[in-house]
Amino acid sequence: MNYPNSRLRRLRYNPNIRNLVEDINLKTSDLIYPIFVCEGKNIKEEIKSLPGQYRYSIDNLLILTKELISLNINSVLLFGVSDKKDDSGNIACNHKSIIPKAIKKIKENHNDDILVIADLCNCSYTSHGHCGTIVDGDVDNDLTIETLCKQSIILAESGVDIIAPSDMMDGRTGEIRKELDKNGFHKIPIFPYSVKYASSFYGPFRGAVSNSLNGGDRETHQMSFKNSSEYLREIEQDINEGCDAVIIKPALSYLDIISKVKDRFNIPIIAYNVSGVYSMIKSASKENLIDEIDITMEILYSIKRAGATAIITYNAVEIAKKINKK
Numbered sequence: 001m002n003y004p005n006s007r008l009r010r011l012r013y014n015p016n017i018r019n020l021v022e023d024i025n026l027k028t029s030d031l032i033y034p035i036f037v038c039e040g041k042n043i044k045e046e047i048k049s050l051p052g053q054y055r056y057s058i059d060n061l062l063i064l065t066k067e068l069i070s071l072n073i074n075s076v077l078l079f080g081v082s083d084k085k086d087d088s089g090n091i092a093c094n095h096k097s098i099i100p101k102a103i104k105k106i107k108e109n110h111n112d113d114i115l116v117i118a119d120l121c122n123c124s125y126t127s128h129g130h131c132g133t134i135v136d137g138d139v140d141n142d143l144t145i146e147t148l149c150k151q152s153i154i155l156a157e158s159g160v161d162i163i164a165p166s167d168m169m170d171g172r173t174g175e176i177r178k179e180l181d182k183n184g185f186h187k188i189p190i191f192p193y194s195v196k197y198a199s200s201f202y203g204p205f206r207g208a209v210s211n212s213l214n215g216g217d218r219e220t221h222q223m224s225f226k227n228s229s230e231y232l233r234e235i236e237q238d239i240n241e242g243c244d245a246v247i248i249k250p251a252l253s254y255l256d257i258i259s260k261v262k263d264r265f266n267i268p269i270i271a272y273n274v275s276g277v278y279s280m281i282k283s284a285s286k287e288n289l290i291d292e293i294d295i296t297m298e299i300l301y302s303i304k305r306a307g308a309t310a311i312i313t314y315n316a317v318e319i320a321k322k323i324n325k326k
């Protein structure tokens with residue numbers, strides 16, 4: 001039916017009718033807040049490349065998690081910032097490592113009031129900044145999986161709720177699943193970054209974890225954005241290996257991929273609104289070119305509309321405040 005019988009503006013004439021017909025909803029329970037945790041006491045150090053985001057020592061982390069719970073943000077994604085590094089990231093396979101200590105404290109303080117997701121990779125803990133063990137100038141797949149499996153058990157023993165491998169090694173989801181099950185952790189879900197593109201949008205993040213990649217790039221394991229169908233095999237393999245949800249990263253610029261995964265697979269999709277998007281918006285809003293929160297809200301809605309179940313976002317706090325006000 002066409003104009004004049006159909007007038008689509010009839011459903012837009014006032015806020016109540018607009019609200020009535022809107023069908024995409026962004027809730028505080030959809031938000032996952034990424035946090036950088038470092039050693040030390042009373043540290044809350046602003047990250048230059050991510051203005052408004054901080055590295056927290058564990059004591060200050062607990063003040064933050066309390067605030068998040070009061071805002072109804074009930075999921076966090078933890079990243080370790082470590083000065084201690086070695087060739088393979090084995091240094092993280094230890095209960096004295098920063099993330100296991102942080103998880104224990106969060107769980108002691110908040111129990112199940114907050115869901116703790118640990119980003120699992122070696123790149124914060126390797127001296128060369130790569131995601132795993134280097135053999136013949138490249139990240140060795142199977143040796144890297146061995147350290148990831150060891151790190152997973154330590155995380156599980158510390159009380160982590162969800163493990164999110166972000167390394168992009170082939171077969172790691174299945175191997176980590178086997179290792180967790182063998183050690184009695186069959187209840188811990190794995191949310192792999194199944195679809196992770198080699199992206200310039202991660203630039204500001206690398207400053208946050210003091211990772212400056214000593215030569216080389218991540219293109220032998222992260223995906224090429226010039227490839228339109230490889231994501232299908234990545235998702236299929238992770239589902240076959242027993243993952244419980246999939247993470248897609250970056251979200252913006254890859255909404256087509258989120259939407260296709262939503263159509264083809266019956267699995268929750270977590271999308272990551274990454275550091276590059278956050279920092280670009282911060283800069284532009286500082287210049288008064290755009291409104292940071294309005295633009296971010298629009299982006300988060302687009303990610304949900306594409307099919308994401310939940311979103312990892314550095315803006316979780318401001319967005320939750322805005323949602324709670326309504």
Ligand code: PBG
Pocket residue numbers: 119121123131166167201202203204205206218273274275276
């Ligand atoms: C670690 C990891 C990265 C990000 C999340 N986990 C960096 C990378 O893979 O190079 C990027 C997140 C962001 O840019 O916000 N492997």
